[in-house]
Amino acid sequence: MTNARENAPVSAEELTEEIESTRAALGDTVAALAAKADVKARLTDSAVAAKEMIAETGSEIATGLSHRAGQMTGAMERLTGHIRRNPLPWLIGTAVALVALIARRSRGR
DSSP: OOOGGGSSOOOHHHHHHHHHHHHHHHHHHHHHHHHHHOHHHHHHHHHHHHHHHHHHHHHHHHHHHHHHHHHHHHHHHHHHHHHHHSOHHHHHHHHHHHHHHHHHHHHTO
């Protein structure tokens, strides 16, 4: 490599500093290349990241289901309370649904 320093006198101390700097840069480059070449470690890191993402998603789903179950429980309690307070429309609706179901099944024979 040619540079402007070629014409200037170079001391041993400057050469030593330049050699150490070059060695450090070369060491960093080798470490970066080794990390890229270590496929097993990269796959392990990817697997760990995927496992963490799946665990987090599962936790979010479980929390959502728990919340939904609470909502459904509340809705069922309100519905049963309404049926107990006023059962006649519910009995009539159930009877009509049963008659329709029986009529439909008997037509199929």
